[in-house]
Amino acid sequence: MxxxxxxxxxxxxxxxxxxxxxxxxxxxxxxxxxxxxxxxxxxxxxxxxxxxxxxxxxxxxxxxxxxxxxxxxxxxxxxxxxxxxxxxxxxxxxxxxxxxxxxxxxxxxxxxxxxxxxxxxxxxxxxxxxxxxxxxxxxxxxxxxxxxxxxxxxxxxxxxxxxxxxxxxxxxxxxxxxxxxxxxxxxxxxxxxxxxxxxxxxxxxxxxxxxxxxxxxxxxxxxxxxxxxxxxxxxxxxxxxxxxxxxxxxxxxxxxxxxxxxxxxxxxxxxAFRELCEGRIYLKKALLQISQFPEKTPLTIYVNPKELSKMAGQNRCNLNYLKQRNPIKIKPDDSLEAFCVRVELV
The missing domain is CATH 3.20.20.70 (Aldolase class I)
Incomplete structure (x- = not known):
C-alpha cells in the first residue's frame, strides 16, 4: 500500500x-x-x-x-x-x-x-x-x-x-x-x-x-x-x-x-516510458516546422517552460538530432500549452 x-x-x-x-x-x-x-x-x-x-x-x-x-x-x-x-x-x-x-x-x-x-x-x-x-x-x-x-x-x-x-x-x-x-x-x-x-x-x-x-x-x-x-x-x-x-x-x-x-x-x-513518448511527440512537431527552413539556418524552438526537458528529449537526444540539420536553441514561452511548438529564426 x-x-x-x-x-x-x-x-x-x-x-x-x-x-x-x-x-x-x-x-x-x-x-x-x-x-x-x-x-x-x-x-x-x-x-x-x-x-x-x-x-x-x-x-x-x-x-x-x-x-x-x-x-x-x-x-x-x-x-x-x-x-x-x-x-x-x-x-x-x-x-x-x-x-x-x-x-x-x-x-x-x-x-x-x-x-x-x-x-x-x-x-x-x-x-x-x-x-x-x-x-x-x-x-x-x-x-x-x-x-x-x-x-x-x-x-x-x-x-x-x-x-x-x-x-x-x-x-x-x-x-x-x-x-x-x-x-x-x-x-x-x-x-x-x-x-x-x-x-x-x-x-x-x-x-x-x-x-x-x-x-x-x-x-x-x-x-x-x-x-x-x-x-x-x-x-x-x-x-x-x-x-x-x-x-x-x-x-x-x-x-x-x-x-x-x-x-x-x-x-x-x-x-520513464511516458517521457519517451512525449519527447517523440515534441520531436515530430518540431521537425514539421523546421523542415520549412533551409538547412544550417539558426533556429529557436519555443515551448511551455514546463516542457523544456521533453522537447530536448532524454539525454538531449531530440536536441542532438535536430542540431544535425540546424543550429538549435530551445527557449520557454509560457503562452504555449503542452505539446505546442513554435519555431522561429534566431
Missing amino acids: SESRTVPAEKKGRIKHANVSIFVPHVGCPNQCSFCNQRKISGAEQAPTPQQVREVCQKAAELRKEKLRDTQLAFFGGSFTAIERGYMLSLLEAAKSFVGEDGFAGIRISTRPDAINEEILTILKEYHVNAIELGVQSMNDRVLLANKRGHTAQDVVKAAEMIQDFQIELGLQMMTGLYQSTWQDDVDTAKAIAALHPKTVRIYPTITLEGTDLAALYQQGLYQPMSLEDSVKLCSDLLEFFEEQNIQVIRLGLHAQESLEQGYLAGPYHP
Whole structure:
C-alpha cells in the first residue's frame, strides 16, 4: 500500500490530483489473464485488512491535511467489485468516514467490465465511490479470448454506459502489444474506447513477467513482445489521439518499482516510458516546422517552460538530432500549452 500521484496530461483547464492507492492483488479476479502477475506489478503480496485501510487513511489525513480534499482513495490491483461482497463492504466501510467535506474527495476503484451491474453501482454510490476504471485491455474479442480475459468488448460497452448513467466518472484502461494483437488492433481499441467518452485513460504496453502464461508463450517462441522503439511510436500516437479527443491519459507505462523489474522477462519496459513518448511527440512537431527552413539556418524552438526537458528529449537526444540539420536553441514561452511548438529564426 502506498501513495502515488496520478498526473493527467498537462493541458489548459485540467487539474492535477493525487491518489492514495491501496492495492488488492488478484483478489476478486475470476481467472488468470495471460499477462497478469499483480504481485509483481503492484509490489503487494497480501490483501489489505479493514484496519490497514483505516491506518492508511489516517496517515494520509495527517500528512496531506488541506490537500486531502483534492485526493482520492483508490483501490487498485484486483477486480474490486468481484471480490467477496462482505470483504468489499468491510474495506469501503473502513474508508467511509474519511471521505467527505474535510476528507478525501471520493473513492476510486478499478474492476472488470463484467463485474459491474446496477446493484453494485448502487452500493458503490452509497460509499462515495465517484470514479471507476475498467480494465478493458482490448476491444477485439479475438484478442480478449487469446489472453483469457473472460469478457467481451460488448461487456465493456454495457458497463461503461451503466457507470455513466450513475453519474460516476469513467476511466478505461487499455494494453498495447498483447498476444495476437496487431498494431491496427491497438489503434482500433483506442478509437473504440474514445467512442465511449471516458474522462480518463491508462495505456499499458504489455510486459512479459515471470509466472504468467505470456512468459510460457514467450519462452516457447509463440509470442514476440513489441520492441521499445515500436511501442514508443505506437503509444505516442495514441497519446496524441486521446489528447485530440480531450481525454486525459493519466498513466502511460507501468509504474517503475523494484518488484516489477525483478519479475521482468521481456517487452517494452522503461522507467520513464511516458517521457519517451512525449519527447517523440515534441520531436515530430518540431521537425514539421523546421523542415520549412533551409538547412544550417539558426533556429529557436519555443515551448511551455514546463516542457523544456521533453522537447530536448532524454539525454538531449531530440536536441542532438535536430542540431544535425540546424543550429538549435530551445527557449520557454509560457503562452504555449503542452505539446505546442513554435519555431522561429534566431
